[in-house]
Amino acid sequence: MTLMTDPQNLNAYMADIGRSAKAAANELRLASSDTKAKALNAMAKYIHEDRAFIEAENLRDMQAARKKALSEAMLDRLALNEARIENIASGLKAIAALPDPVGAVEKDWVQPNGLKFSKVKTPIGVIGMIYESRPNVTADAGALSVKSGNACVLRGGSESINSNRAIHASLVKGLEEVGLPATAIQLINTTDRDAVGLLLGGLGNTVDLIIPRGGKNLIARVQKDARIPVLAHLEGLCHSYIHHAADRSKALDIVENAKMRRTGVCGSTETVLIDPEIAGSILPDLSNRLTSLGCELRGDVQACRIIPTIEPASESDFATEHLAPILNVAIVNNIDGALQHIAKYGSGHTDAIITEDAKAADKFLSEVDSAICIHNASTQFADGGEFGFGAEIGIATGRLHARGPVGAEHLTTYKYQLRGTGQIRPK
Amino acid sequence: MTLMTDPQNLNAYMADIGRSAKAAANELRLASSDTKAKALNAMAKYIHEDRAFIEAENLRDMQAARKKALSEAMLDRLALNEARIENIASGLKAIAALPDPVGAVEKDWVQPNGLKFSKVKTPIGVIGMIYESRPNVTADAGALSVKSGNACVLRGGSESINSNRAIHASLVKGLEEVGLPATAIQLINTTDRDAVGLLLGGLGNTVDLIIPRGGKNLIARVQKDARIPVLAHLEGLCHSYIHHAADRSKALDIVENAKMRRTGVCGSTETVLIDPEIAGSILPDLSNRLTSLGCELRGDVQACRIIPTIEPASESDFATEHLAPILNVAIVNNIDGALQHIAKYGSGHTDAIITEDAKAADKFLSEVDSAICIHNASTQFADGGEFGFGAEIGIATGRLHARGPVGAEHLTTYKYQLRGTGQIRPK
Numbered sequence: 001m002t003l004m005t006d007p008q009n010l011n012a013y014m015a016d017i018g019r020s021a022k023a024a025a026n027e028l029r030l031a032s033s034d035t036k037a038k039a040l041n042a043m044a045k046y047i048h049e050d051r052a053f054i055e056a057e058n059l060r061d062m063q064a065a066r067k068k069a070l071s072e073a074m075l076d077r078l079a080l081n082e083a084r085i086e087n088i089a090s091g092l093k094a095i096a097a098l099p100d101p102v103g104a105v106e107k108d109w110v111q112p113n114g115l116k117f118s119k120v121k122t123p124i125g126v127i128g129m130i131y132e133s134r135p136n137v138t139a140d141a142g143a144l145s146v147k148s149g150n151a152c153v154l155r156g157g158s159e160s161i162n163s164n165r166a167i168h169a170s171l172v173k174g175l176e177e178v179g180l181p182a183t184a185i186q187l188i189n190t191t192d193r194d195a196v197g198l199l200l201g202g203l204g205n206t207v208d209l210i211i212p213r214g215g216k217n218l219i220a221r222v223q224k225d226a227r228i229p230v231l232a233h234l235e236g237l238c239h240s241y242i243h244h245a246a247d248r249s250k251a252l253d254i255v256e257n258a259k260m261r262r263t264g265v266c267g268s269t270e271t272v273l274i275d276p277e278i279a280g281s282i283l284p285d286l287s288n289r290l291t292s293l294g295c296e297l298r299g300d301v302q303a304c305r306i307i308p309t310i311e312p313a314s315e316s317d318f319a320t321e322h323l324a325p326i327l328n329v330a331i332v333n334n335i336d337g338a339l340q341h342i343a344k345y346g347s348g349h350t351d352a353i354i355t356e357d358a359k360a361a362d363k364f365l366s367e368v369d370s371a372i373c374i375h376n377a378s379t380q381f382a383d384g385g386e387f388g389f390g391a392e393i394g395i396a397t398g399r400l401h402a403r404g405p406v407g408a409e410h411l412t413t414y415k416y417q418l419r420g421t422g423q424i425r426p427k
Numbered sequence: 428m429t430l431m432t433d434p435q436n437l438n439a440y441m442a443d444i445g446r447s448a449k450a451a452a453n454e455l456r457l458a459s460s461d462t463k464a465k466a467l468n469a470m471a472k473y474i475h476e477d478r479a480f481i482e483a484e485n486l487r488d489m490q491a492a493r494k495k496a497l498s499e500a501m502l503d504r505l506a507l508n509e510a511r512i513e514n515i516a517s518g519l520k521a522i523a524a525l526p527d528p529v530g531a532v533e534k535d536w537v538q539p540n541g542l543k544f545s546k547v548k549t550p551i552g553v554i555g556m557i558y559e560s561r562p563n564v565t566a567d568a569g570a571l572s573v574k575s576g577n578a579c580v581l582r583g584g585s586e587s588i589n590s591n592r593a594i595h596a597s598l599v600k601g602l603e604e605v606g607l608p609a610t611a612i613q614l615i616n617t618t619d620r621d622a623v624g625l626l627l628g629g630l631g632n633t634v635d636l637i638i639p640r641g642g643k644n645l646i647a648r649v650q651k652d653a654r655i656p657v658l659a660h661l662e663g664l665c666h667s668y669i670h671h672a673a674d675r676s677k678a679l680d681i682v683e684n685a686k687m688r689r690t691g692v693c694g695s696t697e698t699v700l701i702d703p704e705i706a707g708s709i710l711p712d713l714s715n716r717l718t719s720l721g722c723e724l725r726g727d728v729q730a731c732r733i734i735p736t737i738e739p740a741s742e743s744d745f746a747t748e749h750l751a752p753i754l755n756v757a758i759v760n761n762i763d764g765a766l767q768h769i770a771k772y773g774s775g776h777t778d779a780i781i782t783e784d785a786k787a788a789d790k791f792l793s794e795v796d797s798a799i800c801i802h803n804a805s806t807q808f809a810d811g812g813e814f815g816f817g818a819e820i821g822i823a824t825g826r827l828h829a830r831g832p833v834g835a836e837h838l839t840t841y842k843y844q845l846r847g848t849g850q851i852r853p854k
Contacts, residue, residue: 026770030794103793111815115804122796124826128596208826229656229827250849280720343453365844366530369459369549377542377847386852387843399551399635399840400656401828413826416814417792420804422677424684425813 010192017153018203020183021126025151028184029123033100035178040096040143043174047089047139050170054085058135065159077133078160086166088139091391095143096301101409102149116419121412123149125208128199129393130155130222132214135163141209141211142171142185144393148411153183153207155199157214158191165189188416196221202228211406213394231402233394235321236266236349238307238379241338241364243355244275248282251354252289257378258352260293264323266395267350267372267382271318271328273338279331280306295325302331318345335360339367346370349397350382371397371404437619444580445630447610448553452578455611456550460527467523467570470601474487474516474566477597481512484593485562492586500691504560505587515566515594518818522570522769525817528836529576530790543846545704548839550576552635555626557582557649559641562590568638569598569612575838576795578611580634582626585618585643592616623648629655638819638833658829661823662748663693663776665806668765668791671702677803678781684805685779687720693752693822694777694799694809698745698755700765706758707733722752729758745772762787762851766794776824777809787818798824798831 058080145152156164168187170237209268210224298313352374362373384392389407402410493732570581583591595614639649685696725740779801780791811819816834829837
């Protein structure tokens, strides 16, 4: 269903969204912590009050999705029920309770001439979010933007447009209740795909940053077409490396959790790497535990020699984010072999070493070039909540601006404040 | 002069540069602080030893530039003499002496489950630099990249290619002396303009960041064509605002310095804004002082009423980075009028307030949305050296990754190191 199709109107509609977002950003930038927190709590209140309407609108999306025969996984991501809606509301309250990142002094110092310097966190401006299916992203993205003093322009998936509109309406009531501009959170109210292209063009220098959240095709399109900075979440091709000095029981518990706690999250381990000294003794136990949980193992030649019943892994298995109960197994020569495997196949997301050898752990944590490097814990800790960020808008796999979980504090830039007493600069 | 013209060769040549830069970046990333400092000191030694050769190669560029009738300003930027070459060498030594940003722990904390988190600065990878005329940028960019553990690919202006090649040769000797890869600093050894397009495309995902340094046309082309992140320095349209509670003598000294210390730098003030209460008494003195120094004033209607001999300023004057002894003058209603003028015409670079009223100063420093906000000091402090960064590669006017002066520490990203004792994540 396309709500707007006339391209001339679309251009005007999108330009207006950009202009009003920029104006709203100028108000949000100076809003007090208290006002922003009150807005977020009011949004939570309205999500709760409007839960029946949100659920009804979601039902319309679900019916349309079933007609289109979307996969069960997609349907599950799209579905809202009362518990999920209350979760959205409590998420908003949790963001309200977080410290305000804006105005925080990152650093201050005095130069010999007496000039005082402060590096202070400030909002970015206008953030464009492009996302798929999950309607809760509408609330998360809107709330994190407001918390960090930014305006946002949201473009959800066409399959969730009714759910998104309903959630968006509750958020806007919250903004209005505290006197913040309703245009601080705007939802692009059309499923016309050209709207995405316009948003990626920056809407006439009004949008400062694009955050895409979705599958590979979406990210690829955004990276190809964006004319403004992008904070992208590519994929999580995560590794757990069992070093020869690993504690067997920790290794088994950690790898089981890293793979099987949830197989569809980006922090789930796709490949386990094992040192040869320990492979013969640990791989059979690991295989038994994971197989009994419904996980399929795919091994390299050496792993298949140890357990001949394992499926052989292809080269492409090691390069695949399975997001499914499938675990690749490779026997590496040593820690350098593990680092090489990760450098070749990893996505720079999250990689872990399991060892009791502190020196090996330090080497791994310093040499593996990933956003999140872990010693003796599950890769499934790759999550903003587990970092203490309260909520996240995604996990950035690029290397500029923000890397790893992106919370409210990462949706800021900074400025320098210099305080003098009449200093002039010598020739 | 084009050194390479066959496009097929150019593609292969550039792809090879990207591959070898990426490989070098993997070595640089893990190089010790000591090795990097030794490399930088060795580069300084070779710049000094090779000074006659560098000067001779620069002379070739100067002769070609004179034939092309480049402007005196361009010729001055291009010219090297012994003193300037020794300055390049001492700049390298100063960068060697700076603290190593890589490995610095920005933050660490422990979560309730006992997981220990550290946020650690790491290199970005491969940095592409595109710059014009000044040959010293070859050394500055190469040195700041090495200091921050990055490899770099340098593309200088065609008018300075012989100077850049000579300086580059000395830098490479320094890398080789300490066993770092010669390809850690590569100079694109062709003036073929297609090389820029290939670099902006990222050379097959090997280049992580582009930093352009030059005029408006260069920056515009980079922002249009780049398919990878850009750290751009646009223009410095800086303001000094004389608040009604300003100290007269400070105001005169600061504005004189902010405009006239050097008129060609990005931190020079282009427009002075004055409160009406103080305009009648201070503008005549300001006009006399600046006029006697050869500065032309261009005023808005109210300023021209106070001093009828001032040239009237056009709308476009207020939007122009003069980079010349020309000062726009506008009388604003009050601090909000000053903030509105800056929001309308400024470039988000550097803006100052001159006042003895602390509340007005705080309001200005918090509300003006510029990278550098100054109270009672000259806008010409907009310089990495004056911030204590030791050296800068430019002043970023964008809002993502780095803002304001870009020194070695801003050429880094970060990663999270998590240290556990077997933690797994609950369902």
